[in-house]
Amino acid sequence: MSVLVSIIIPTYNRGHLILDTLKSVQNQLHSNFECLVVDDHSNDNTDEIVKQFCVNDSRFRYFKRPSNRLKGANACRNFGLENSKGDFINWLDSDDLLTENHIQEHLLVYEDHKAINASVSEAGTFVEFIGDSEQKWSNIFSKNDLIEDMLTSKVSWQTAAVLWKQSELPSRPFREDLSSSQEWTFHLSQVMEGLNFFSFNLVTVFVRRHEDRIGKDASKTKFESAFLSRYIILKKLYVEKRLKKPYQKALLNKMLQAVKKAIYFKYDKVLFKQTLKLISIIYIAEYRMSLIKIIFLYIPIYRITRRGETLFKL
Structure with missing residues (x-):
């Protein structure tokens, strides 16, 4: 199969890790690819490493996120897409690794299933080297309702484990106002x-487990994004008249956990925004009485006393 595959790598301060990631791309058995590395303005030696790699292999291209785009991996992913030329798109984090048959196996799936717009493989994990962990990144197979399984995290697709048909992608797949849960939302x-x-039962991606991964921090933007992503999906399901009760429960519980964390870490501005959004959806929630109690009783009590956190669950 001679199709061109675009691999897009957002990166920030990954000079100590990105070389292994680039080599895993370079070693692909399917050699007709381009790799776009989009740097979120690193202040380490990431640019030196990537630029030298580009000199040695013309399939690799280096970009910096335009200053007029929001900082973050999502803007880098979208910008990479805008500059890509491939028939297929594959996003890859700059600390993870592809198996050498990653592209090849995904393209074989497309040959066998010509009507699909995405192929999904499994992902493994590692700490220092592939083989030091037997843990899978997640389950990718749904037994019943895929939407509900994704809402409740019973099913999750790893970003690099999905090969997308470019012609069917939205122009900006990743919401640039989210700093976490962006892949989940997309x-x-x-x-x-x-x-x-x-979805096929083969590990073609390995996710590095370390404390410096995106999403490991306890920043207010993480809580904002965890809440906002669920709010976005809840409103979308409501507009489409598909907001089943189990969907509501899963989404609202996740939103309430983000509220609890915002209170715990004293992110009052975040809490204020979250509370306004909760008030705005009271009218659509089947759990409206519970939601009213939480908004107007439990949130003030917990904010003042730091007691009652078990009440933040439907």
Whole structure:
């Protein structure tokens, strides 16, 4: 198969890790690819390493996120897409690794299932080297309702484990105002829109486990994003008249956990925004009485006394 595959790598201060990631791309058995590395303005030696790699292999290109785009991996991913030329798109984090048959296996799935717009493989994990962990990154197979399984994290697709048909992608797949849960929001949105995909039982990606991964921090932007992503999906399901009770419960519980954390870490501005959004959806929630109690009784009590955190669950 001679199709061109675009691999897009957002990066920030990964000079100590990105070389292994680039080599895993370079070693692909399917050699007709381009790799776009989009730097979120690193202040380490990331640029030196990537630029030298580009000199040695013309399939690799180096960009910096435009200053007029929001900082973060999502803007880098979207910018990479805008500058890509491939028939297929694959996003890869700059600390993770692809198996050498990653692209090849995904393209074989497309040959066998010509109507699909996405192929989904499994992902493994590692700490220092591939083979030092037997833990899978997540389950990718749904037994019943895929939307509900994604809402409750029973099913999750690793970003690099999905090969997308470029012609069917939205122009900016990743919401640039989210600093976490962005892949979850994108994947779930695509599934809700009737994505035709095929999942296959083969590990083609390995996710590095370390404390410096994106999403490991306790920043206020993380709590904002965890809340906002669920709010976005809840409103989308409501507008489409598909907001089932189990969906509501899963989404609202996740939102309330983000509220609890915002209170605990004293992010009052975040809490204020979250509370306003909760008030705005009271009218659509089947759990409206519980929601009213939480908003107007439990939140003030917990904020003042730091007691009652078990009440933040439907």
